Amino acid sequence: AYPWGYGQEDGPYAWHKDFPNAKGDRQSPIDIVPEGTVYDASLPPIFLFYDHCNSINLCNNGRSVTVEFDDTDDRTVIRGGPLENAYRLKQFHFHWGGKGSHGSEHTVSGKSYASELHLVHWNAAKYKTFGEAAEAPDGLAVIAIFLEIGDEHRGLHKITDALYMVKFKDSVADFKGFNPKCLLPNILEFWTYPGSLTTPPLHENVTWIILKEPIRVSEKQMGKFRMLLISGEEEEDRKRMENNFRPPQPLNGRKVRASFN
Numbered sequence: 317a318y319p320w321g322y323g324q325e326d327g328p329y330a331w332h333k334d335f336p337n338a339k340g341d342r343q344s345p346i347d348i349v350p351e352g353t354v355y356d357a358s359l360p361p362i363f364l365f366y367d368h369c370n371s372i373n374l375c376n377n378g379r380s381v382t383v384e385f386d387d388t389d390d391r392t393v394i395r396g397g398p399l400e401n402a403y404r405l406k407q408f409h410f411h412w413g414g415k416g417s418h419g420s421e422h423t424v425s426g427k428s429y430a431s432e433l434h435l436v437h438w439n440a441a442k443y444k445t446f447g448e449a450a451e452a453p454d455g456l457a458v459i460a461i462f463l464e465i466g467d468e469h470r471g472l473h474k475i476t477d478a479l480y481m482v483k484f485k486d487s488v489a490d491f492k493g494f495n496p497k498c499l500l501p502n503i504l505e506f507w508t509y510p511g512s513l514t515t516p517p518l519h520e521n522v523t524w525i526i527l528k529e530p531i532r533v534s535e536k537q538m539g540k541f542r543m544l545l546i547s548g549e550e551e552e553d554r555k556r557m558e559n560n561f562r563p564p565q566p567l568n569g570r571k572v573r574a575s576f577n
C-alpha cells in the first residue's frame with residue numbers, strides 16, 4: 317500500500333493522491349469554535365465502562381504508538397453521549413508535536429495542545445469485528461483527550477516508562493493490565509460531531525467525542541514520545557516520530573454539539 321507519513325513528500329497534503337477520502341465533506345480533525353457549537357441538553361453523559369479492561373501490548377507502527385486491547389467481549393465499552401449503543405475499545409494512541417504546544421489534531425478556537433490521545437472504539441452491537449466496523453457508516457467512535465504541558469501525569473508514567481521497548485518502527489512489547497481510565501480528566505463534558513479517521517484510509521465513519529478538559533503531562537514525559545523512531549532497527553538514518561498530526565479540515569457546515577452550556 318501507499319507508504320504515507322507526515323513528511324514533506326508523504327504527509328497530509330499528499331494523502332489525497334492515494335486516499336480520495338482526504339477531500340471528502342466530513343473529514344477530521346476540525347477546529348472547534350465554542351461560540352459556533354450548539355448546546356444539546358438532550359445529550360446523555362458519556363459512560364466509560366473500563367473496569368475490567370485489559371491492555372495486551374504496546375506497538376510502534378511507524379506513525380504512532382498504540383496500546384491494543386482484547387476486544388473479544390464487551391468488558392471495555394463506552395455508552396451514552398451521541399452513541400446509539402455500546403462501542404468496544406480496540407486501541408488508543410497519541411498524536412504529538414516536535415516541541416512546545418503544537419501537536420494536537422483538533423484545535424479549539426485555533427489553539428493547539430501539545431498532544432492528543434485517541435481512544436478508538438467500534439460498534440460491536442452491529443458488527444462482528446473491528447475490520448468490519450471500520451468499513452461501516454456507523455462503525456467507529458473515538459474519544460479525544462487533549463494533553464497540555466504541566467506537572468507530570470502519574471497515570472501516563474506507565475506508558476512513557478515503557479516507550480523505550482518500542483523505539484523502532486514495527487516493534488511490539490507486552491503491555492498488560494493498563495487501564496486508560498487513569499488518563500481521563502475529572503470532567504467528561506464533551507463536544508461531538510460526525511467526522512473521519514485522521515489518518516489514511518480517512519474513512520468518513522467516525523463519531524468524534526472530544527473532551528473539553530485537557531489532562532496535564534510534563535515536558536519530560538512528552539520528550540519520551542519524541543524519542544520514538546519512525547525508522548526500523550536496520551535502517552541507518554534514524555528519524556524521530558514527531559509532528560504526527562493532521563491539520564484541521566473544512567467543517568463544511570457540520571453541526572458540532574456541546575454536552576454543556
Ligand SMILES: COc1ccc2c(ccc[n+]2C(=O)c2ccc(S(N)(=O)=O)cc2)c1
Nearest residue numbers: 434436450451458512513514515516517522
Ligand atoms: C482498512 O481499514 C482501516 C481502518 C482503520 C485503520 C487502518 C489502518 C491504520 C489505522 N487504522 C485505524 O484503526 C485508525 C486510524 C486512525 C484513527 S484516528 N487517528 O483516531 O482517527 C483511528 C484508528 C485501516
Ligand SMILES: [Zn+2]
Nearest residue numbers: 409411434514
Ligand atoms: Zn488518532
